[in-house]
Amino acid sequence: MNRDFYSKLVFELSQPGRKGYKLPDNHLPEVKLPENLRRTSELSLPEVDEPSVVRHYNNMSTNNFGVDTGFYPLGSCTMKYNPKINEEIAAHPSFVSLHPATPDKAVQGALELYYTLQCALSEIGGMAEFTLNPYAGAHGELTGLLVIRAYHNSRGDVKRTKVIVPDSAHGTNPASAAVAGLEIIEVKSRPDGTVDVEDLKPLLDDTVAAVMMTNPNTLGIFEKNIPEIASLVHAAGALLYYDGANLNPMLGMARPGDMGFDVMHINLHKTFSTPHGGGGPGAGPVGVRAGLEQFLPNPRVVKNQDGSFSVVTDGKSLGSISAHLGNFAVEARALSYILSLGRQGLKEAGKLATLNANYVKESLKDVYCLPIEGVCKHEFVFDGLADKSTGVTTLNVAKRLLDHGYHAPTIYFPLLFHESLMIEPTETESLQTLDEFIAVMRDIAREATETPDVVKNAPLNTPISHPDDTEAALHPIVNYTELTEL
Ligand SMILES: *Cc1c(COP(=O)(O)O)cnc(C)c1O
Numbered sequence: 001m002n003r004d005f006y007s008k009l010v011f012e013l014s015q016p017g018r019k020g021y022k023l024p025d026n027h028l029p030e031v032k033l034p035e036n037l038r039r040t041s042e043l044s045l046p047e048v049d050e051p052s053v054v055r056h057y058n059n060m061s062t063n064n065f066g067v068d069t070g071f072y073p074l075g076s077c078t079m080k081y082n083p084k085i086n087e088e089i090a091a092h093p094s095f096v097s098l099h100p101a102t103p104d105k106a107v108q109g110a111l112e113l114y115y116t117l118q119c120a121l122s123e124i125g126g127m128a129e130f131t132l133n134p135y136a137g138a139h140g141e142l143t144g145l146l147v148i149r150a151y152h153n154s155r156g157d158v159k160r161t162k163v164i165v166p167d168s169a170h171g172t173n174p175a176s177a178a179v180a181g182l183e184i185i186e187v188k189s190r191p192d193g194t195v196d197v198e199d200l201k202p203l204l205d206d207t208v209a210a211v212m213m214t215n216p217n218t219l220g221i222f223e224k225n226i227p228e229i230a231s232l233v234h235a236a237g238a239l240l241y242y243d244g245a246n247l248n249p250m251l252g253m254a255r256p257g258d259m260g261f262d263v264m265h266i267n268l269h270k271t272f273s274t275p276h277g278g279g280g281p282g283a284g285p286v287g288v289r290a291g292l293e294q295f296l297p298n299p300r301v302v303k304n305q306d307g308s309f310s311v312v313t314d315g316k317s318l319g320s321i322s323a324h325l326g327n328f329a330v331e332a333r334a335l336s337y338i339l340s341l342g343r344q345g346l347k348e349a350g351k352l353a354t355l356n357a358n359y360v361k362e363s364l365k366d367v368y369c370l371p372i373e374g375v376c377k378h379e380f381v382f383d384g385l386a387d388k389s390t391g392v393t394t395l396n397v398a399k400r401l402l403d404h405g406y407h408a409p410t411i412y413f414p415l416l417f418h419e420s421l422m423i424e425p426t427e428t429e430s431l432q433t434l435d436e437f438i439a440v441m442r443d444i445a446r447e448a449t450e451t452p453d454v455v456k457n458a459p460l461n462t463p464i465s466h467p468d469d470t471e472a473a474l475h476p477i478v479n480y481t482e483l484t485e486l
Helices: 050-062 084-090 108-125 137-154 172-179 197-203 226-235 328-364 394-403 431-450 452-456 469-474 480-484
Strands: 129-131 162-166 183-187 208-214 239-244 263-266 286-288 300-303 309-312 380-383 420-423
Touching (some): 108 129, 108 263, 108 286, 108 300, 108 328, 137 172, 137 208, 137 239, 137 263, 137 286, 162 172, 172 183, 172 208, 183 197, 197 226, 226 239, 328 380, 328 420, 328 431, 394 420, 394 431, 394 452, 431 452
Parallel strands (some): 162 183, 162 208, 208 239, 239 263
Antiparallel strands (some): 129 286, 263 286, 300 309, 380 420
16 A cells, blocks of 8 residues: 555654644533543544644545546446535525424425425426435335335235346345345346346236336436336236436436336435435435325425425325435435526436437447447446457456546446446536546557556556455455554
């Protein structure tokens, strides 16, 4: 490991006797702790002066990579730029001090925000009602599947224990189905990347609770057979679930509700511009078509006849799935984003996301292997380099991109290809940024042929170069003692 100044721990900056604080005189009487609660050794705290602490944390913050520092084409994750006005709205003093136990009449503005966003998402998704309570996409999937189970149970249809999931699905789909206590059946994709309707037909019977689909799917391809799939699924008595984490290119162009989907989730932290990565916070609102509203989780926000808003619970609901009304700050950012873009702006965002992805794909497909030709939506997948003779892998390409100051695309997902390299530029990148990225990707392809070792040994200019993936996951170094033993 290259342990330069920037990756030093605050403990290593420590000098005995240094301090950057001054406590007021203590006039309180001393209280003796019982012997068994007292430390037996000195507390090991870093001793540092104020400038060192300030520099330490500022330097550490610049060791992070984020969409505010560079291009982040991480497929499936929609790492678009998040306008700063959203942050200002979310940080509004009246929002940050909200408490869930405040009486409704004292938080009308916050409830209106929730209600307005709920309506906006219903309009965007073509659904009857949304809950904003789930905390993430996967949490939304679980909530949606619980809604579906509550629906079947309410009709006494209790033998529906299976969920059909395409082989191209995001890993959270089968995981959520398993957590919901449902059995997962895989449906295959055709060579063109879309779900194989002929493979689906024999799987549909009266034991299927739902079919989960992603459209555009994780290959960035629009599933054109949805109307046929929807009627097959409904004829079998099952419901059709829409994984809406990939809604970005669809904004204002097509609505899952109109396609025949019954239940869907949206990732506010992808499509609706909340900064994400590193695990949150996020929000995975769930929408349902008319007739399923009563099963949505509690609590909900309703608009009363006099125009005021109330938090209510419903007896037929599946219950509560989060603390109160979800991640309010994420909801505030999403509404701010939707209102500041407006109807036309949202439509533009979806179209530009599609245009940018196709531009990058077409500019690189002679040097990277494009397994599925044709127009994609917001993202696409290469199957590694076109020249397979060099031994340079997708992992090597991704690592070499780090040397050029880019975040790597998603790699080895979806599992349909051996060398998947999944690129999603999003709509917020300029033509210049895309052209620079394309030039670097072409340089890497040339290096792979001319000087393959350079690519294989990348990255060369990052603090950590080649951690052993398995070792790093199994035995992460999480404390100072372990680090010093390296
Ligand atoms: C990101 C994503 C999810 C999961 O969302 P989380 O918020 O990470 O739980 C599900 N499906 C697809 C297609 C995704 O891209």
